[in-house]
Amino acid sequence: MTGRHFSRVVFGNKKTALSLIRHLVRIDMAPDLVVTLGETARAGVDIAGGANDMAGVCRDLGIAVYECSNYRLSGADDQRFFTENGFDLAICTGWQRLIPQEILDRFASGVFGFHGSGMRFPNGRGRSPLNWTLRLSGDRVFHNCFRYAAGADDGALFQTTELPIAERDTIAILQFKALVDIKLSAERLFAAHAAGAIPLIDQPDGPSIWLPKLTPDDSRLQFASMPRDQLLGIIRASAPPFAGAFATLSSGDEPRRCVFRNAIAYDGPMGEHWTSAAPGTILDASSDFSVIACLGGPLLVIDSADSLEDKVGERLD
Template sequence: SKKIAIFGCKSTTRFLVENLAGRIPISRIITIAPELAHRNDVADYLDMTATAEEFGIPLYTAQSYALKSAADEEFFAREAIDLAFVVGWQRLVPEKILQTFSIGVFGMHGSAMDLPLGRGRSPMNWAIIEGKGQFFTNLFRYDPGVDSGDVLDTYKFQITPQDTGETMHFKNTLSMVHLVEKNLDVLLANHFKLQRQSEQIQPTYYPKRSPKDSLVGWELDIAALERFIRAVAPPFNGAYSYVNGEERITLLRAQVFDFTDFGLGSALPGTVVQVFPNGKLLVKCYGGLLLVHEYTCGARLVKGDLLSNGPETLNRFARNAQGNFDIPE
C-alpha cells in the first residue's frame, strides 16, 4: 500500500488529520517543534504531538523549517513516501525532497482572482481587505517555486460581508478537506491530469503580513476600515491602535454604524465620540461612524479619547494598477 504523509504545524493540519485519519492510512505527520516555530514566527502554531498520539500516527519533527538540514534530507530519502499533503506549512519544499515522492507533494493555495494571480502570502486576509466577493482554493502539485505548481483541482467559495480571517480559514479548510477526499482515489492510483497555470497571465504575488501590519490607519474610509478589522480578527492578532498615543487597544469586532453622524461629525477620524452604557464605542471615521462591539484595552475609554498609531509607523504596502496589493515580480 502507498505511504501517505501530512506536513504541517497549525490547527488546520490537525483538522485535515482528523478528517482523513479514518479514511486513509496516514503513515507520517511531518512537523516542527515549538521552539523552531517560535523562531520562525509561525502564526496559529499547534504542537502536533498530541494529535499524532491520538491517531496513532508516527511523528517526524524536522530539524529545519526549510527542510534543508542533512538529517531532514536523509529522512525523506530513507522513508520513500509516495504521496503527501501540505497544510499549515508556510515554507517551500526543496527540489531534493520533492524528488523522493513517487506520486508527489500536494498543497493548497487560494486567491480571490485564481492562480497565477494572487500567489504569495496571506491571501485570505488580503481578499477581505480588498473587498473581494469570491475565493478559489487550489489543490496543486508542489514544484520548487512559490505556488507555481500544476493544479489538480479547484474549489470556489463566496466571501460574504460578514466573513473574518477566522471564517475564511474555516471555509478554506473545508474546501481543502473536500478537494483531498474527492481526488484521493485518482492520486493513489497515480492516474490524474494536472492543469498548468496559464502562461498568458503574468503571475502576481501578495506580500507577507506580519502582526505589525494589523496597526489601524485611521485615514482609511469607514468601509475599508471595517473590512480591515474583519480581515485580521482572531486567530490573527487583531486590528490595534493606541489610545491618546499610549495605551494599546485591540479592536476585535466592529461594524459600520451609520453614514450620518448624529451631530458628532466635527471630530477628527479616530476620535471616540461616544461610549455607550454597556461599554461599546462609537468612533468617528472618514465617511461615517464605526461601532466597536468588542475590544481589549488596559485603560477605560472615555468620550474624546483619540485613537492613533501612537509610537508606531504605518507600513504602506505597494499597490498594483488596479489599486490592489498583488504585485507582478
C-alpha cells in the same frame, strides 16, 4: 526509520493540519506518515495556530511520525530520511517554508498544497493571501489545491474552489471555510490517487500580481486618511487568531494603543454633531461597544481589548 514505503503523507505543524488528519482518520483515509517539526526545531520558530503535541496525538491515532530537525528540511538527518524511504503522495498544509526540490522529487505522485486569494492564479501568489483578500474588500476566495513545484505557488492545479465571503466574515471564519475545502480536496485527491490518475492543469504563464507579507504593524488604523470600508477590511483581516487592528489615543500622559478585534458599519440613530466630527472621534461608547467617526460613516466596534466609555469625545490617530 529506513527502507519503508509510505503511500499517503501529511506535512503540517498547525491545528488545521491536525484537524485534517483527524478527518482523514474518520473517513478511513488515514495517512501512513505525518511529517512535523521536532521539539528542538519547533522551539526556534513562531508558528501561529500551532498544534500542541502534534507528534503524540498522531502516534495515538496509530500514524507513523517523522519529527524533522529543520523547518527547511535541509539538515543531514532530514535529507537521509527522505533519501532512504519511499513515498507516493503528500498533502502539505500550514507548512510555512518551501519544500526542497530534491525532497519533492522523492514523491512519485507529488506533494500538494493549498493557496487561496481574491484573484485567480497566477495572480494572488505570495504571503498572507486570505488576510489581503479581506483587506481589499474581496467578495470571494479562489482556493487552489495544486502540486508543489520549484517556485512558490506556481505548480499545476488539481482543483480550484470559490469560497464566498459574507459581509461580516472575519479571518477566522474565512480560515474555517478554507479548512473545510482542504478536507474535501484531500478526499478527492486521495481518491484520484487510488484510482490511478490525478488530473492536473498547468497555471497560465505571464506576469502576475504577488502579495507581500503582512506584519502586526500593518494593522494600524489611520482614521484621518482611510475610509470606513478600508478600516473594516483591516479589522476583519487582523481579527483573532491574529492580534487585532489598532489605533493610538494620544490624550493623557502617555499615548495609549487601542486594539479592535471586530467591527461593523454603524446604522443606528445618530447625534446631531456626529456628521461633523473629525474622523477618529469616539462618538459614543459603553462597556461593550463604541462608535467611531470615519470617512464614509461611523464604525461600530463590537469587540475590543478595552472599553472606551471614558474616552468619548477624544480622537484616535
